[in-house]
Amino acid sequence: MKYSVTLRVNGKEQKLNLDARATLLNALREILHLTGTKKGCDQGQCGSCTVLLNGKxxxxxxxxxxMADGKTVTTIEGVSSNGELHPLQQSFLSHDGLQCGYCTPGQIVSALGFLNEPWDKTPEAVQIGMSGNLCRCGAYPNIASAIEEIRSSIQEAASS
Ligand code: FES
Ligand code: FES
Structure with missing residues (x-):
């Protein structure tokens, strides 16, 4: 059975006619052709498919x-603006926070969500908060450094 679903994806309204069993990941990749969001395990274990749904x-x-009907979705394609990389994307580049790059979209979108979450954002919290995003290349130290640079700049701005 098909259902009509309206999503606001990266600021643009999208009306879709979907099988009730379609996942948000498949809708993004196979119908909207937003292939920046990666399919890794397809069972909730690797984080490569992370997107923001109503900011979370x-x-x-x-x-x-x-389940996402009427909600806003942000994918990696919606993170930069006007051709400019988001500071977090720039930080991943500066810190060499990637190797093959397969996990990188999920890492960056997950980090964006993490940085907006209301918990203590110590360097250790970055590691814990990002523990749902696996990197088979083992680029964890550089990924954590990239996120930590943005976390500490947010903290500095808040305290000045
Ligand atoms: S593809 Fe979704 S968590 Fe791995
Ligand atoms: S950079 Fe290759 S999986 Fe993370």
Whole structure:
């Protein structure tokens, strides 16, 4: 059975006609052709499919597209603006926070969600908060450094 679903993806309204079993990940990749969001495990274990749903990070392989009806979705394609990289993207480049790059979209979107979450953002918290995003290349130290640079700049700005 098909359902009509409206999503606001990266600021643009999208009306879709979907099988009730379609995941948000499949809707993004296969219908909207937003292939920056990666399919890794397809069972909620790797974080490569992370997107923001109404500003909160989710594993899009675990969300049915019909559950996202009426909600806003941010994918990696919506992170930069006007051709300018987001500071977090720039930080990943500066810190060499990637190797093959497969996990990188999920890492960056997850980090964006993490940086907006209301918990203590110490360097250790970055590691704990990002523990749902696996990197088979083992680029963890550089990924953590990239996120920590942005975390500490946010903290500095808040305290000045
Ligand atoms: S593909 Fe969704 S968590 Fe791995
Ligand atoms: S950079 Fe290759 S999986 Fe993370």
């Amino acid at each position: 990070r989710v594993n899009s392989c675990l969300v049915l597209a019909v």
